[in-house]
Amino acid sequence: MTRADRRADVAAAAVVAGGRAWFERRALALAGIATIGVLVVMLYLPVGVVFVDAVVVDGVPTLAAFREVLTDPFYVGALAAVFSDPLAIGGHATAVFGWLAAVSVSLSIEYPLSDVALPVPWLRVTTPGVRLGLFGFTAYQAALSTIASVALGLPAAYVLATYEFRGRRTLRSLTILPFVLPGIMVAVGFYAAFGQTGTINGLLGLVGLGPYPFIERNPLAIVIVAHAFYNAPLVARITVAAWESVDVRTVETARSLGASPRRAFLDVIAPQLFPAILTGALLTFVFTFMTFPIVLALGGLQLATVEVWIYDRIRRLAYAEAATLAILETLVSLGLTYAYLRYESARSGLARAAAPPPKEPLFPDLRTALTPRRLAVVGYGLVALVVFVGPMASLVIGSFTDGSGFTLRHYAFLLERQVEGQSFQTRPFPAVRNSLLFGLGTLAIAVPMGVILSVSTARAGRVGTIVDALAMLPLAVSGVVFGIGLLQGLVFGIPLPGGWRLQVTGPVAIVAAHAVAAYPFVTRNVSPLLGALDPAMVESARALGASRYRALVDVELPLVASGIVAGAAFAFAISIGEFSSTVILAGGADTYTMPVAVERYLGRRSGPAIAMGTLLLVVTAASFVVVDRVGGRVER
C-alpha cells in the first residue's frame, strides 16, 4: 500500500468518523424533529380538525355545546345542577349533607349464588341513590374494571417474575395475546365460553351443575371480566418488566441488615413496582373509560358509555355534539394522566442497575408443591384458565364446528378465497402479510419515538410533566374521534393555497398512525425506569467526552432494556390489533390487515370470520414468541 493510498484511507476514515460525530451530536435533535413531525401530521392535525367542530359552529366560536352537555342530567347526572348554577354553593352543600344523612350501613347475610345455599356476611350500604349520568356510569365501570384488571394481573406478574418453570418465557410472550383480539371476537368468545350452552356450563354439566346464566344474571360483572381479559395482561406485563429490573443487591442488603423476606419485599421491591402497577391501572382506566364494542355486545344498551354516544352522534353526522363529548372524555383521561405523571416524576432518583432477582422453581418436588403459596398459584392458574383461555379456546373450537359438529369448511372458505378470490375481495394471506409488515414498521418508528419522548421529558420538571401528559394524547382520545379526524384531515385532505390538498394515505400513513397509537406504551414502560436511573451516570459519561446520544445508547438504554422490550411488544400488539385507522387510511383495497379481514368476513354466517379470527390468534401468538425471544436477546 503506497503512502498516498494510506493517506486517502486515513482521510476517508476521518470523514466517516466526522460524519458519525456530526450525526451523533445531532442524532437526538433530528430524531426529536422527526417525532414532532409525525405527531403534528398524524395526531394533532386530525384531532384538532375534529375538536374545532366542538367550538366553532357555522364559523362562529361558541361554548354552547359544552353548556348543553354539562347541564344535561343524562350526561353528568347530579352534577348538572352544579354546572347550571355553580354559584349556589349553599344549595349544593345542603343537597350533599341531605344525601349523606340518608346513608345507612347494616350487616346482613346474603346468598350471592341464588342456586347454592352459601351464606356470606354482607355489609349493606343503603344510599338514597345518586344519578351518575353517562359520564358517572362510565367512570364507575372503568374503576371496577381497573380493580378487576389489577387483581387478575398482579398474581400473574408475581408468578412470572418469581418462579421458573417450563414454558415461562412462552407464557410471558403470550400474555399480550388478548390485546390484539377485535372486540367482536372477544364478545363472541365470551358468549361461547360463558353462555347458557357454552363451554363452562358444559363442564359444569358434567358434574351435574348448572346451566348457570352467567351473562344474563349479571351483565356488568361479565363486562368487567371482559375488560380484565383485555387489561390484566397489560398490568401483568408492565409489572413483570419493572420486577425484572429490580436490583437484587438492594434486596440482599436489606436481608443482610436483618429484614425478613416479607419486610424486604414490602420496603425494597414493592416501592419499585408501585409506579409500574399504577401505570397499568391508569392505562386500564383510560381504556375502559373509552370502551365501546365490549359494553354493547356483552352488557347491552343498559351499560352504554360516553363512547357509545360519541359513535352514535358521528353516525348521525352531529359532529359538534360528538366533538364536545370527546373533548370532555379526553380532559378526564389527560387530567388523570397528568396527576399520575406528577406522582411518577416525584419518585425519581433511585440508583439502580438491572440485576434481576433469581427465580425459584415453581414445582421442585411434591412437598413444596403442596405449600399454601404454591397451591394459591395453582388456584390462580385455574382462574386464569377460565378467564383467559376459556374465551380464546371457545373461539378456536367455534372455528372447527358448525350446527352439526366438526367441520373444516370455514377454513376451506379461507383457502378458496385465497386461491380464487377476486381483486375486490379480502384474501387471508395479504392480510397476514400486511399485519406483520405494518407491525414491524410500527416497531421501527414507535420505539425510537417513545424513547425520545421519555428522554426529553425525564428530567424537565413540571414542563416536562405537561409535555409528557400531552404526549399521552393518543391514549386519551377516543378511537372513533381519531378515525374521523384522520378521514377529514388526511384522507379528504386539507386544502392548501394554490388549489393543492394535503393528503396522506396508504401503507406509510397506516404505519405512522399505528406508531402514534403505540409510542405511548414505549414511553410509559421506559420513563419510570429512566427516571429512576442515577443522573450521575449520564453526567460522568458526558464528562468523559461522550455525546448525549452515546450516553443514551451506551449507558441508559441497556439499563432500561426490559422496559423497551415490554414497550416494543405492546407497540407490535397495538399495530396488529388496530382496526379503525387502518380501515380509514387503507387507500387501495390491498392494505387490509387481519382484524380488518375478520370484520369484512362478518356476514350473515359466523364461520369465516371466526376462522379468520383463529388465524389471527395463531399468527399473532407465533410472532409474539419471536418478538420476545429476539427482545430477550437484546435485554441480556
Next chain:
Amino acid sequence: MKRRTFVGAVGGGAVAGLAGCVTRDGDDGPENGTEPGDPEPEEPDLSGELIVATYESMVDDENPAGTWLKEAFEEAHPDAELTWTVPESGLNHYIRREQEEADLDADVYLGVNVDDLARIDDALDDGGLFRELNLDRIGRADRIRNGLEMGDPHGRVLPYDTGYISLVYDETEVDEPTTFDDLTAPAYENALLTQNAQNSDPGQAFLLWTIDAFGEDGYLDYWRELADNGVRVLDDWYESYYGAYMEGQRSMIVSYSTDQVFASAEGYDMSRHQVAFLNDQGYANPEGMAIFDRATKIDLAYEFVNFVLSSDAQAEIAQRNVQFPAVASEHVELDPEFDRYAHEPPEAVTMEYDRLRGNLDGWVDDWAREFASQ
C-alpha cells in the same frame, strides 16, 4: 295497474324533487335545476369503468351476489368494467365527501335505505347526493312490486331487494308470539333479545315498527313495558345472534324472516329457528340503488340499474343475499328451497321518507336515553 301506482308515486316525487332542486343555488351539476332528469341519449356510451359502491357482505360474504353481478354485467357489456368499492363508513362516507367537496370516485350506490335518504337531506341540500332518476331509461322499473315504495319525493332511488324484520323463536321454550302485547306478558319474561337501534339496522327497524304500532306518543310506554318484562338490547345483529341467541341466552330474537334459509344451510336444529310475525306483519327494509349526482358514467349507470332488475339478477341477488326480490313474482324464478324456507309476512309495514324525515334522530335518541345507563 302496478306500473301506474309505482310510476305515479315516483312521478309525483319528481315534481317535488324539481322544486327542491331549484332552491339549490350555484349548483355545479349542469343537469340539475332546470332540466327534468337525464334525457335518454341517442347513442349511450356503454364503455369504460363503472364504480359501484356497496356494503361488505355484497362482495365479501361466503357466496356473494357481487361476484355474480360483476361477471354477468361485464359479459353483457363487453366494453364495460364493473369495479366494486366498499367505503368503511357506508353512505356517510359520501355525505362527508360531498360536504368537503372532495372527489366521490363512485357512480352508483347499492344499498340505500329510506332513512339514509332522510339523513342525506338533513345533512346536504334537499334532494342531494343522488340524481333524480329518469324512469323512462329504466325499462324494468315497472316490474317492482307494490309495497316497496320508499317514498322519496326526489325520485332518487329504486329498490333491488327487501328483507322483513320479524321474530325468530325457539318453539321448545316459548309459544309463537302473535301480537306486540304478547311480548309484555309474563309468558315471555326475559325472553326477548333485540339490537341497539342506534347502530343496528334490524334494531332500528324493530323500533320503527313499534312506533308504527303504538304511535309517536305511545312507543316509549310500550318499551318501558318491554323493559319491565326483561327485554335485552345488545349491540348489533351479529353479536346478538351468534353471541347471545345461538349460545342459548334467550328464547326469542329480533331477526329476519329469511332466517330458516341459513338455518337449513348450516344444519341447525329448526326448532330454534321458527319465524313469528307480530300482528301478521313484518317490517320491510327495502334496499335501494341510486346514481350519484356527480357520477361520470351516467349511461352505464342507468344500464346497470336496469340490469339489476332483470330476472336473472333478481334471482341471484335474492338467493345469495338471502333477501326477497324487489320485482313481482312473475318476473323472477327462485329455488324451491328458498321459497320453502323464506317466509313472507301477510302484511308489510314500512316507514316512508316523509315520516322519517326530521323525526328519526329524535325517536332513536329518546329511546336510547330511556335505556342507557342512568
